[in-house]
Amino acid sequence: MKVHNFSAGPSILPDFTVEKTAEAIKNFAGTTLSLMEVSHRSKEFVAVMDEAIAMFKELLSIPEGYSVLFLGGGASTQFCMIPYNLMAKKSAYLNTGAWANKAQKEAKLFGEVVEVASSKETVYNYIPKGYVVPADADYFHITTNNTIYGTEIKEDMDCDIPLVADMSSDIFSRPIDVSKYALIYGGAQKNLAPAGVTFVIVKNEILGKVDRQIPTMLNYQTHIDGESMFNTPPVVPVFAALQTLKWIKEQGGVSAIQKMNEEKAALLYNEIDSNPMFKGTVINKEDRSLMNICFVMNDEYKELEKDFYEFATSKGMSGIKGHRSVGGFRASTYNALPKASVQALVDCMQEFKSTHVK
Amino acid sequence: MKVHNFSAGPSILPDFTVEKTAEAIKNFAGTTLSLMEVSHRSKEFVAVMDEAIAMFKELLSIPEGYSVLFLGGGASTQFCMIPYNLMAKKSAYLNTGAWANKAQKEAKLFGEVVEVASSKETVYNYIPKGYVVPADADYFHITTNNTIYGTEIKEDMDCDIPLVADMSSDIFSRPIDVSKYALIYGGAQKNLAPAGVTFVIVKNEILGKVDRQIPTMLNYQTHIDGESMFNTPPVVPVFAALQTLKWIKEQGGVSAIQKMNEEKAALLYNEIDSNPMFKGTVINKEDRSLMNICFVMNDEYKELEKDFYEFATSKGMSGIKGHRSVGGFRASTYNALPKASVQALVDCMQEFKSTHVK
Numbered sequence: 108m109k110v111h112n113f114s115a116g117p118s119i120l121p122d123f124t125v126e127k128t129a130e131a132i133k134n135f136a137g138t139t140l141s142l143m144e145v146s147h148r149s150k151e152f153v154a155v156m157d158e159a160i161a162m163f164k165e166l167l168s169i170p171e172g173y174s175v176l177f178l179g180g181g182a183s184t185q186f187c188m189i190p191y192n193l194m195a196k197k198s199a200y201l202n203t204g205a206w207a208n209k210a211q212k213e214a215k216l217f218g219e220v221v222e223v224a225s226s227k228e229t230v231y232n233y234i235p236k237g238y239v240v241p242a243d244a245d246y247f248h249i250t251t252n253n254t255i256y257g258t259e260i261k262e263d264m265d266c267d268i269p270l271v272a273d274m275s276s277d278i279f280s281r282p283i284d285v286s287k288y289a290l291i292y293g294g295a296q297k298n299l300a301p302a303g304v305t306f307v308i309v310k311n312e313i314l315g316k317v318d319r320q321i322p323t324m325l326n327y328q329t330h331i332d333g334e335s336m337f338n339t340p341p342v343v344p345v346f347a348a349l350q351t352l353k354w355i356k357e358q359g360g361v362s363a364i365q366k367m368n369e370e371k372a373a374l375l376y377n378e379i380d381s382n383p384m385f386k387g388t389v390i391n392k393e394d395r396s397l398m399n400i401c402f403v404m405n406d407e408y409k410e411l412e413k414d415f416y417e418f419a420t421s422k423g424m425s426g427i428k429g430h431r432s433v434g435g436f437r438a439s440t441y442n443a444l445p446k447a448s449v450q451a452l453v454d455c456m457q458e459f460k461s462t463h464v465k
Numbered sequence: 466m467k468v469h470n471f472s473a474g475p476s477i478l479p480d481f482t483v484e485k486t487a488e489a490i491k492n493f494a495g496t497t498l499s500l501m502e503v504s505h506r507s508k509e510f511v512a513v514m515d516e517a518i519a520m521f522k523e524l525l526s527i528p529e530g531y532s533v534l535f536l537g538g539g540a541s542t543q544f545c546m547i548p549y550n551l552m553a554k555k556s557a558y559l560n561t562g563a564w565a566n567k568a569q570k571e572a573k574l575f576g577e578v579v580e581v582a583s584s585k586e587t588v589y590n591y592i593p594k595g596y597v598v599p600a601d602a603d604y605f606h607i608t609t610n611n612t613i614y615g616t617e618i619k620e621d622m623d624c625d626i627p628l629v630a631d632m633s634s635d636i637f638s639r640p641i642d643v644s645k646y647a648l649i650y651g652g653a654q655k656n657l658a659p660a661g662v663t664f665v666i667v668k669n670e671i672l673g674k675v676d677r678q679i680p681t682m683l684n685y686q687t688h689i690d691g692e693s694m695f696n697t698p699p700v701v702p703v704f705a706a707l708q709t710l711k712w713i714k715e716q717g718g719v720s721a722i723q724k725m726n727e728e729k730a731a732l733l734y735n736e737i738d739s740n741p742m743f744k745g746t747v748i749n750k751e752d753r754s755l756m757n758i759c760f761v762m763n764d765e766y767k768e769l770e771k772d773f774y775e776f777a778t779s780k781g782m783s784g785i786k787g788h789r790s791v792g793g794f795r796a797s798t799y800n801a802l803p804k805a806s807v808q809a810l811v812d813c814m815q816e817f818k819s820t821h822v823k
């Protein structure tokens with residue numbers, strides 16, 4: 108049976124990425140050696156790293172003066188690297204979810220943290236607006252896509268202080284104006300690569316402004332100087348990331364990807380809205396994520412949630428259980444998820460309705 | 466042509482590891498999904514993580530009271546995590562190479578560091594002995610195998626204070642008495658897995674004794690509590706590590722592996738010693754590494770070094786160039802390197818001699 112992979116992360120990758128990586132695991136770039144066995148300093152792998160960085164910059168139109176890094180440790184390690192490198196005295200955070208909250212918690216080890224707004228009280232079911240960012244903070248941190256709750260900040264905001272964004276779960280889902288950000292980061296295990304590599308886009312000039320001594324591996328400057336090869340990089344995930352970047356380019360780049368993502372999301376949100384059995388969990392439509400689509404059963408059908416889960420699973424839907432803090436369902440519709448998979452889920456919802464709604 | 470992979474790291478892995486990983490990249494555990502696309506919380510991957518930890522403990526006979534962790538960030542990130550977690554005021558380091566030196570440099574950010582001995586003056590061509598470890602230091606750090614210089618501490622030493630060892634390049638090459646160590650760590654990209662996962666064996670009771678606040682991801686306790694799943698682990702490298710552990714068990718465990726490693730090393734060191742064109746770089750035979758075998762051409766043949774490199778390369782020897790700080794040649798003879806590869810290199814050395822020595 109064809110499985111439709113709606114997993115929130117690690118998550119579906121393009122067939123192209125899977126095939127090319129499987130091939131390279133057997134024989135990398137004609138070396139007769141496995142991608143897992145070659146020196147990261149070999150000319151063949153250095154070429155992969157260089158091309159991955161170049162394509163990353165090209166696809167996101169990253170301006171001069173920014174560096175792209177591939178690191179280890181996951182997005183969670185960035186939560187402490189950001190204040191370590193950027194926070195002299197004070198930072199500001201927007202609390203839009205568990206990840207935003209964890210990021211903010213690490214910053215508190217380094218100085219004063221201002222939470223400009225929070226939607227925690229209502230289980231993060233909207234993106235706060237109309238808050239004030241303190242002008243004297245060293246940076247303002249946002250999470251553009253809240254993987255667990257299905258909310259998304261889909262526009263690049265203007266900010267008078269350096270803007271730092273966790274884009275773990277929406278990088279490459281749309282064009283972004285990188286010039287509005289001081290730093291963008293994320294675990295690559297959603298739209299880009301298997302788990303094990305973290306991307307960072309950093310404006311070079313924001314670094315070197317704090318007094319504290321930074322451990323070598325936690326210092327962005329180390330990795331800029333070492334071109335992500337200061338120590339042994341995660342070779343296989345970086346190779347896979349390059350394949351995904353090639354695939355994105357082949358699709359027509361991030362604008363074309365965005366259009367497909369909008370179509371997929373519209374298809375599913377329309378069904379959620381029109382089907383009397385279901386409702387979305389995000390209260391404002393403009394906050395709805397194009398990447399993680401969260402929904403529950405309407406009150407009168409609540410006791411059928413387990414049945415729907417089993418029915419959809421029997422039809423090949425995989426990874427649609429909502430996070431335990433939200434309940435219900437979450438369908439992650441990342442770049443590589445085909446529209447046909449969304450249609451298959453919509454079909455399940457319609458079939459389920461025809462059985463249960465008189 | 467068959468390539469003989471003498472790379473220092475990332476380096477040769479068992480064919481079994483390569484094949485099983487390539488298969489799983491296509492279809493993981495019958496899920497029809499790629500290993501790169503499955504949630505790390507899926508029952509299939511949780512089983513991989515659990516089995517990898519259990520086999521790690523079994524193969525090294527790790528006693529009760531120790532945890533095994535699989536982390537990101539490379540061995541280089543451990544250089545700062547160790548003092549962050551273990552150093553209250555003072556630590557002691559043995560300086561046996563560039564990696565030992567880098568580890569020591571990070572500790573200096575956290576307090577007083579005593580270098581108990583160093584072989585730096587002679588490009589680290591021996592392991593210092595007869596030094597005194599300060600009794601009031603919080604731990605003593607050693608690097609058991611010095612990948613660049615080809616020296617190795619092959620016996621588990623007695624130490625009155627907690628002993629911390631970087632075993633990046635000799636883990637699983639021989640049985641070790643884990644009870645003599647407080648913490649053992651290393652990048653997995655030599656004897657275990659592709660780059661991207663770092664192993665840590667830590668004695669639980671040594672933690673929690675420092676006052677400083679430790680960023681969440683840098684705190685070993687986080688990963689003990691989260692069973693290496695606090696955040697998204699490097700899924701593919703952990704899967705590959707498990708395959709290598711299975712292969713080690715199949716070979717007869719680390720004692721059997723040690724015997725093979727001794728045979729391979731003896732074969733090559735004998736040739737280096739007996740062949741008039743070559744000499745080893747390590748001055749004391751007892752310090753010679755079984756993992757990285759470093760040699761140069763004798764003075765009268767010095768100008769033939771490039772010729773030998775080209776000759777050996779033409780015969781399929783890959784990755785035998787010595788590190789630039791040592792020069793000459795380095796043949797890494799990790800667990801997965803077949804004896805036939807060492808024999809092929811020895812054959813090259815003999816053939817080269819028969820052409821050049823009258």
Ligand SMILES: Cc1ncc(COP(=O)(O)O)c(C=O)c1O
Pocket residue numbers: 116180181182183184206250252253254255273274275276293294295696697698
């Ligand atoms: C928005 C966001 N930030 C951070 C993380 C944590 O990433 P990692 O597991 O790589 O540390 C996640 C993981 O799902 C996420 O979705």
Ligand SMILES: Cc1ncc(COP(=O)(O)O)c(C=O)c1O
Pocket residue numbers: 338339340474538539540541542564608610611612613631632633634651652653
């Ligand atoms: C003994 C030793 N320690 C540490 C390292 C650094 O490891 P990583 O590249 O994973 O940070 C190496 C890398 O070769 C090594 O050989």
Ligand SMILES: [Mg+2]
Pocket residue numbers: 119120121122125499
């Ligand atoms: Mg697929």
Ligand SMILES: [Mg+2]
Pocket residue numbers: 378379380381382383384385386387
């Ligand atoms: Mg509805």
Ligand SMILES: [Mg+2]
Pocket residue numbers: 141477478479480483
């Ligand atoms: Mg092989």
Ligand SMILES: [Mg+2]
Pocket residue numbers: 736737738739740741742743744745
């Ligand atoms: Mg000789």
